[in-house]
Amino acid sequence: MADLQGPSQTITLKVMRLARPKFAPFTSLCVDPEDDVGRIIQQTVQRKTIDEGSQWPIGDFILAPQQFENIYLGETFTFYVSCINEGNDQVDEVTVKVDLQTNSQKQPLPCKLDGLKLVAGESQGQVVSHEVKELGQHILVCSVTYKTSSGSSQYFRKFFKFPVTKPIDVRTKFYNAEDNLSNDVFLEAQIENTSGGMMMLERVVLEPSDFYDSQAITPSPSAVQLRPKDVRQFLFCLTPKNHGISSPKEVTNIGKLDMQWRTAMGERGRLQTSPLQRIAPGYGDTRLSVERVPATVRVRQTFEVMLRVHNCCDRSLDLMLSFDTVRQPGIVYCCTSGKSLGQIPPNTSIDFGLELLPVTLGFQSLSGIRIHDVFNKRTHEYDDIAQVFVN
Incomplete structure (x- = not known):
């Protein structure tokens, strides 16, 4: 820590960081x-x-530590504040006030060195601890007031500068499960050790928002060892709760990741991310999913697929089904184009089957399905929604 010295004083203030060997x-x-x-x-x-x-x-x-080690976000910064009377007379009413100045705020720290009497050569001190919750430059401001033997009031301050850096880097990715009605969301978290030493990652938990239940897909062991630059991946599944939400896909607040670790010498650290936000999938008014399709079929032999159309809006839809045969030359639709699917209430779905005839060998994509909104005169196009192998 950089100590910005003030003028000569009877009282000397010492600030020492306490760290494990x-x-x-x-x-x-x-x-x-x-x-x-x-x-x-x-x-x-x-x-x-x-x-x-x-x-x-x-x-x-x-x-024993030989230099001022790095201070990382989420650690507990512990230091010792000591007042020493280096004069020849007693001093009275010695009071020390400690503040921590960051880029965004100035926070007072608990210090009980208040109203002390120090005879010549006497010293008193206190251990102060503070959990570091902000990155960037920090300034420890120590203010000292006291009275000399002649009764004059004295005051001085000392400043100790130190940076706070990130011990870990967290990268997240969201995957929307669009092929089921549960509206599940999958979260992949990649955690990298960006510190200069070994750490044991003891806890990685997703604390979901009020709209979701969370389950770890790959539960971590009791502790994961991370060397510098090592990366570990964790996967979580979030399932929407039934809170009367008309459209769970619109909920973008997922929750927070809570991480806890220990260094090689047992020093504990803990970090929690800010609320994670996902981009809601843009389904539009309707969504088409494949419920059943065979993996392989015989050429010139009909087969059936089962589809489900979901009404994703807050009004009833009057839908009609048609086909664009140009987009699918290898498979022929053996059902009537222009068929009505009927009225579908909001946030519900309807299943229907299609009979198909493959006429070309090899992998064939299921394309050319068109669903028309009769009331709004809008057409939703669905191509390459599934593949079958024709032999």
Whole structure:
């Protein structure tokens, strides 16, 4: 943290970040203890390790932090604030106020260093913790007021700057299940470790909005290990609830992703995305789905397919069925064009069958289906809605 010093004061303010130690790097050195050259190499390495304070381990496996590590969004930033009386006389009414300034707000942090009396050489401090919830540059503003032995009031401030970066990157994709009546929505979440160290992803949960129920398609294990730049994918299915919504497809608010992780040394972090929004599928007034179609058929032998037309609007539709034979030369319709499908109330559907005759070998697409809205005189065209193999 950058400390912007003020003028000389009787009270000295110290702010130190508290962080867990890190694993010490271990390098295996193979030497022969009976070889004179090997012993010299081993002694030199041991002496160099002791002389370099940055490599002196706490115990056998961990090192004390040697520099100000990155602070990531979702972590708990913990620091120690200490006031030291470096003068020769007692000071009274020592009060410390701590604020955290971000790009969007200034937030006071809890600090109980209030109304202290410090004799010469005495110090008092407090540990302050704050969950970081915003990216970008942060400024820790520490204001100190006190009275000297002569009764004069003194005041100074110190500023500590530090950046906050993203530990993970989340990319989402939506898939609309348009071939069923449930209006299910599938969410794919790709989570990448963008930090500089290992993390254990302990929780990835989709908290749906009030309009949906959520189920994980690929439930994650209790913990997923992510090295830097590693990516993991998670898939969720959202099913609309019955809240009296006339058209569930119009609901675009899906919910939020809640993620929780731990670093290699057990430091916890947690992030929640902003509300996820999907683009509602544009069905128009009608939607046609294939309910049953054979995979293979025999040439010049009739077969049947079952179709379902959905009324996706809020008014009744009077529909008529016709065919465009030019769009489908390999299959002949063996049913009457211009057939009425009748009245279809809002948000309901009707099933109907078609008898077809394949006349060309190979893969053939089912195309040329036209549904006319008699009242509005509008035609809905459906091509390539299914394929069959003719042999």
